[in-house]
Structure formats: C-alpha cells, structure tokens
Amino acid sequence: MGQTGGRRILVTGALGQIGMELLEALSARYGRDSIIATDIRETDKLENLGIKFHKLDVLDKVELENLIKDFEVNEVYHLAALLSASGEKNPELCWKINMDGLVNICELSREYKFRIFAPSSIAVFGSDVRGVASQNSPLNPATIYGITKVSGELLAEYYHATHDVDIRGLRYPGLISWKVMPGGGTTDYAVEIFHAAVSGEKYTCFVNEKTTLPMMYMDDAIRATIELMEAPSEKLTVRGGYNLDCLSFTAEELYSAIKQSIPTFECDFKPDHRQEYADSWPDSTDGTKAKIDWGYRIKYDLKSMCSVMIKSLRQDVQ
C-alpha cells in the first residue's frame, strides 16, 4: 500500500456524524472506487457521491468477513458505536456494539491483515482528572461509553502487541460539524446551538454555562484521522488512542462567540442528565505525543470554527 495508492477501504458506521465527512475526504484522497461504506441503517444518500454502500451490522461477523474477503479490504475505519448519552440509556447494548464490534474487526484483521482505525474519546477520562488531561492521565470513566472506550484502547494495545494487528486510534474531543447532526452524545449541544442560531430560534442548552469541554472542528479531526492512518507504523508509540490538542471553551463562551455574528440569537441553560457526564470529563487534552510521533497540528480556533459553521449552515439552508 503506497501513501495514497492501493487502498481498499471499508467504513463501518459510515452514515454517522464522522462517517459521512470521512467518506468525502477518503473519496477525494484515494478515489471513490476504493471505498465501501457500511452501516446498520439503510440509505440512498451515497448514490450521488458514487460510493458503494452495503447494509451491515458489525455484530454480524460472517457478513463482515464476506465483505472484507470479496472487496479485498486492506483498511477499516471502524466508526460503528453508541455514544455517551445513548449508551447510558442502554448500557448492555452499548457494551455489545462497542466491544463485540471491535473484537470482530480485530479478529478478522489477524487473518486478513488489514489496518484498522478505531476511535477512542475524551470520555476515557473521569472526574479524577481536572483541567487538562495528558496522554498518561488516569483512565477512570464514569459512563458505560467511557468504559467501552478504555477497554477498546486496551484491546487495541493487546491486539497490536500480541497479534501484530496494525490498529490506530485517536481520543477525539467533542466534534463540531454542520453536515450531519451528532448521534446521541454529550457534546451535541455544541452543534445544536449553531443550528438554532442560524435558523433564528432560541436554544436551550442542556449543560450549564460554565461547562468546559475539549472540542474540535470536524475538518481538523478528519485530517488527524487520515494523517494518523498514513503515518509510518514504526513512529507510533500509542495504539489505543492519542490525545489531540483541542479547543476548550465554556458553553457561555460559545454562546458569546456565536452572538458576535448573530446578535439577536438567544440561548438559556437548563442542565439535564448529560450535565453529569460532561462534569466527569476534563476541560481540555494535551496532544504533545501526537505532535511528536506524527506531527499533528490543530488549525481551527474558536473564532474560525464559529465563522465556518455559521457560513456553511447559512449556505446549506438557502
């Protein structure tokens, strides 16, 4: 496999917030014919992108293996998961999808030798980590979702060390994007607020104004993903999940930043059950290791992220 050539890529959970944007980026870089998108949901949305789609439950290992064999897959982006808020509603299902799905992928990689991207999350940290989380901060999550992410990181390190599986991961912060709505996470307020602002609606934020979380604009996350997957294997000292440098702002600061462009926008704060999950996560993450190992640099700050979100959503509603 060259840096951009020779790829045969399978994406799981491809219809989600990250998947739809990753498909576009992968297609632009490696060509749409090198990709097969899969998800448990049906779609006809990919027809205009010219990307092949196959309905697939990642728990169905036989079907997964058939696709990997038939398409001669050499790279899997494994995005199928339940996120924090959905996971808390159904912990058993969260464990099943997030863990059994990952084990299926790792086991098939032992046989078919494909490279894996399996994302982790800032949800690996718990309330014993205050302020900025470093790469080696303790991992004591309070949510079932965070528990699956810590376990997923351990699985990745194990399959790499013991079975030579080339698996790579990032601890994504909350991702802010405009193309697809987020799917059942705690950081979703940071996306919903933009949709309300641009539609001229008041927004009721489900965390309090002082809530500070690690965040990132989607383009930076997609670039990090592709850069990590193209990095030489011998440079990588972490397999489970690299911390990334990120944005960090309170919900109130986000509201103020949006108000600079849309002065009539109104937001109030009524915390619900998701406040507890948000409170258990750090304010920010330190991505020094990603910088040293494979040179990752974040590009968007709060101002440029708000500007592109508002501009893109305005164009989208026209």
Ligand code: NAD
């Ligand atoms: P999402 O919820 O938007 O998308 C997940 C997709 O997985 C959905 O399209 C869903 O239909 C699909 N899916 C669920 N169960 C499935 C199954 N059994 N088989 C196949 N598909 C199934 O999530 P996302 O935001 O795109 O997240 C993708 C990955 O990135 C997840 O591992 C998530 O934990 C991680 N992550 C996301 C964020 C974020 O802010 N979006 C932050 C940190 C980590």
Ligand code: AKB
């Ligand atoms: C969530 O809020 O659950 C996700 C995440 C940070 O993992 N966005």
